[in-house]
Amino acid sequence: MGISNFAAVINPPQSGIIAIGKTEKQPLYDPNVKDTNLRWADVMKFTVSFDHRIIDGALGSQWISKFKNYIENPLLMFV
DSSP states (O other), rough: OOOOOOOOOOOOOOOEEEEEEEEEEHHHHHSSTTTEEEEEEEEEEEEEEETTTTSSSHHHHHHHHHHHHHHHHHGGGGG
């Protein structure tokens, strides 16, 4: 649909929901690249909405960290 990012709405009995936007090519700083120190990477934005009566912010941020790690390293999902 071409949407970069958005916020999803939780519907009972959900405790959380993830909203994933499209991937976009963006320049990223990389000191290992000669001359420009830039490289192009596919970047995806996502947001997560949690029901804080069920999941507090600390647990939610741990989940986001793990999700980010699996998206960046998909082979870890099979280990």
